[in-house]
């Protein structure tokens with residue numbers, strides 16, 4: 001790819017509406033417009049969708065995972081194939097998570113030390129070790145445009161002392177990642193990850209420590225880990241405004257349409273979530289009129305499109321009755337069409353947010369969707 005080292009990593013805010021920001025981030029594989037939703041492609045593919053589907057849906061950047069890609073096909077193989085962009089024929093930006101969260105989600109098959117984390121592969125039980133330097137090397141081999149530092153995402157409910165110790169380790173690891181990956185080496189940006197659990201003073205301490213390190217952006221980690229919505233929103237609104245203003249803010253693993261709009265209202269710029277593709281596979285579809293469970297018998301003879309306002313191929317071409325049939329018949333086409341629709345919905349939501357911020361009507365957009373997705377009044 002060709003990029004201009006002078007502008008690489010530049011984040012420009014072109015409009016604000018309250019704390020919400022409309023911006024753009026220069027990466028080696030193109031400029032990313034924010035606020036943005038990033039489809040999750042754990043193993044180098046957004047499940048059931050091909051790059052041309054993602055292009056058609058308006059995806060600007062996809063996510064990959066160090067943990068999964070290291071285990072299979074192997075970051076050394078990816079390096080030999082010219083990196084993940086070429087291997088997966090995706091020529092737009094890629095962000096890779098460091099693998100920290102995935103390893104810590106493996107529960108007891110891992111051991112934590114100052115130097116890193118030892119874990120067993122969920123494929124064959126073989127032993128592996130991730131140090132900050134190792135995950136930087138893996139992400140170099142993957143060739144992602146945005147790399148994440150190795151961090152410890154403490155479990156929901158971790159006590160103050162454990163959380164305080166953990167954030168210090170995460171900061172030391174962040175420094176080692178920075179040292180291992182010189183600024184913008186082969187066009188790759190590096191984001192720090194804020195931790196500190198649900199303790200506001202620890203969150204501020206983590207942020208103060210990370211802000212001293214030269215990062216291209218900052219993520220909020222340790223949320224969407226099983227806490228209640230009010231707990232997540234409370235911490236989100238506390239910490240987001242305290243993060244550096246002139247670099248992107250990424251809220252990891254969030255979230256539902258309403259969570260994303262809440263995050264944008266707090267000043268967050270980047271989001272990722274597995275919901276669109278995961279829920280597509282269980283028939284839960286997001287539409288401009290609310291959630292539709294395509295399995296329901298009421299759609300058996302429904303000739304109307306899934307979402308009359310949606311421009312996606314599934315909504316332009318098929319009826320609810322057919323989409324329901326595919327799901328019930330467990331046809332593979334059901335995964336593809338439902339995933340295409342849900343990804344289009346989340347990307348459209350982000351585009352509508354960008355336009356609303358430019359026009360100073362973000363609060364109205366948020367209120368509209370709060371009505372659309374209000375919990376069913378029983």
Ligand SMILES: CNc1nc2c(CCc3ccc(C(F)(F)F)cc3)c3[nH]c(N)nc(=O)c3cc2[nH]1
Pocket residue numbers: 039040041042043063064065066096097098099100101148151152153193220221222223224225252253254272
């Ligand atoms: C769902 N909740 C959640 N997800 C979280 C994630 C994963 C985000 C992610 C990134 C890439 C992929 C890929 F599959 F597309 F690759 C999948 C998921 C976190 N990641 C790190 N590093 N620290 C955190 O503290 C953290 C907290 C997280 N809460």
Ligand SMILES: [Zn+2]
Pocket residue numbers: 306307310311312313314315316340341342344
């Ligand atoms: Zn659609």
